Amino acid sequence: MSRPPELDVLFEPVRIGPVTTKNRFYQVPHCNGMGRAYPSAMARMREVKAEGGWGVVSTEQCDIHHSGNHLRELRLWDEKDIPYLARAAEGVHRHGALAAVELVHNGAHVPNLESRTIPIAPSARPVKGLHPVTARAMTKADIRALRRWHRHAVLNARRAGFDIVYVYAGHDMTLPVNFLSRRYNQRTDEYGGSLENRVRLMRELLEDAKEAVGDTTAVALRFGVDQVIGPGGAADPQEARAVVEMLADLPDLWDVNLANFEKDGASARFAGEGAQAEYVSYVRGVTSRPVVGVGRFTSPDIMAGMVRSGVLDLIGAARPSIADPFLPRKIENGDLDDLRECVGSNVCLAHDAAGVPIRCTQNPTMGEEWRRNWHPERIPARDTPDSVLIVGAGPAGLEAARALGQRGYPVILTERRRELGGRVTLESSLPGLHTWARVRDWRVQQLRTMPHVRILPQSEMTADLVLEAGCSLVGLATGARWRGDGVGRRHTEPLPGVGLVPVFTPDDMMAGRLPAGHVVLYDDDHDYLGAVITERLVAAGCEVTFVTPQSLVSAYTQATNEQGLVQRRMRTVCRQVRVSTQITGFTAGTVVVDDVYGGGADALTADAVVLVTSSMPDDRLYRELVPSSLKSAGIRKVVQMGDALAPGTIAAAVFSGHLFGRTLDTGPTDEAPYRRENVELAPDQPLPGDMKLELIGEGRTT
Secondary structure, eight states: OOOOGGGGGGGSOEEETTEEESSSEEEOOOOOSOTTTSHHHHHHHHHHHHHTTOSEEEEEEEEOSGGGOOSSSEEOSSGGGHHHHHHHHHHHHTTTOEEEEEEEOOGGGOOOTTTOOOOEESSOEEOSSSOOOEEEEOOHHHHHHHHHHHHHHHHHHHHTTOSEEEEEEOTTOSHHHHHHOTTTOOOOSTTSSSHHHHTHHHHHHHHHHHHHHTTSSEEEEEEEEEOSSOTTSTTOHHHHHHHHHHTTTSSSEEEEEESOHHHHTOOTTTOOTTTTHHHHTTHHHHOSSOEEEOSOOOOHHHHHHHHHTTSOSEEEESHHHHHOTTHHHHHHTTOGGGOOOOOOOOHHHHHHHTTSOOOOSSOTTTTOTTTSOOOSSOOOOOOSOOOEEEEOOSHHHHHHHHHHHHHTOOEEEEOSSSSSOTHHHHHTTSTTOGGGHHHHHHHHHHHTTOTTEEEEOSOOOOHHHHHHTOOSEEEEOOOEEEOSSOOSSSOSSOOTTTTSSOEEOHHHHHTTOOOOSEEEEEEOSOSSHHHHHHHHHHHTTOEEEEEOSSSSTTGGGGTTTOHHHHHHHHHHHOSEEEOSEEEEEEETTEEEEEETTSSOOEEEEOSEEEEEOOEEEOOHHHHHOOHHHHHHTTOOEEEEOGGGTSOOOHHHHHHHHHHHHHHSOOSOOSSOSSOOOOOOOOOOOOOGGGOOOEETTTTEEO
């Protein structure tokens, strides 16, 4: 297919200082949980993006010095860090893209737990987070040293092969933006006070970088134009505009976003596509340099509109490039129906925060490009004579059928409901989760192009029907059911008196069976669903008291960058929010609760209770399939996948289905199913400064 001509603008080259990108698709810096701990995995992931057509592919943040070290991300302290970064740059160049590196000093954003170096900041202040560490105020000698470290890193980045180097002044977590902020900078010298003084360090770092690389490498500034918290933030919008005007043509590229990462990386529940345009649109009118910005762009028409309207020169993406590394190439070829759109679940952020290779709700190969040699578009052809029956067309079943179909296997996919999608279809009907349906829609569209895949909706499978299907391999993706007895993380036994108050579960909510009146919602799951169901109940006219044994509402959403937004919304819509509170039992019309630390017993009058606690695999069909009957029916293996194997996230279900499609199994193996990078022991070296340690009592030194 040929692409619509109105999208041609996206494939125009753009000059960025001394270098030129082949198109307007720009993978902005994003963390990924791999970094320096998994350098080969990081490098291969970036290379796949370049193969997919991104004109610029950037690293995540890259520490320039041990006084601002992050535990997981990249580092470029000295020449010893060049080789693995060079591998990433080489992989990007292999496919004709430009390689960018985001150099950073995190100042008081990090406690330096690895290096044990006292953090530095514009003025003395506690570091971010809960670590009992205080950053010391920088002297002018420290500032000169910072400039020297940054310049050294810039030169080493050029040696590593990068085409674009960053000065990172965004997200309220780097020294340049902290010097700019009146909240953090109480200095009275030439680096404090007036805006001109507070922007001085940012200017000096840009000038130093440009002087260091000359006309060989572009210098980009990543800048948060608005903190979205009002005056005095790290990026007061009035001051931010003044900064853009002061530095207008100094950087070769402006990479603009929201300084408040809660807003910049907002999930689909809290921000739609292109939501940042209203904040960044003025920048293009102030500078003659190209501007890149983000907005979880997934629609080619919106992307092209951003360019034609003069808001952006380059379409920035982090999450959309994770969901579909081949997004630019598909648009270029006119394969718009093949776009695997980001759903905005932020499961990628959650796993980066956990310090493991990121994963994606839409793209099960993300993070596995090097570890398992999985490619997002290519998959090995059929290599066994099997025909496959898949029972259940939820996220696991759909992905398994799609992957197997792509390999060339004959597949029968059955679903007991009329509509495909399983939990994806049900959850996408809840407030704020409409983008979840993309998980279903993309896979159904792909399956419709595969003539050897038969889809049978409204087909309730029994053990006898499985035996009669004539397939040699059976995959069971029968899902899970939410418990109605209160068993979850807090309670390992059913709650006393359960049933004395009418009990509803998330399954009831998604099936349209709603309570009325005053409802107590008990969330012992701690992800998004309890809060989303609360919004559904409030919209239906219920008064809701939200109860959770955690100290925060939807505590896990801290990892998905949503928790503050969720908790504020719950305090707005709920009759009452009770944190650190557990249900201890029921009496007629009453929910008995207690403080989790004891001594806070209370009775809540309620017309109903919604228990969001835990779910159990629906494995009835698996248990009914007797091994002796399987053999006589020619079935060599029955495999469970997704929630039917172990309930989890939608991303986990999609991965499980893909794993089955790739390997024809989902069970454990004797050996690790992926490649590992092991630490290489370095030779013993003298201690710094050729120090000698005296062995007391033996009269000798070593």
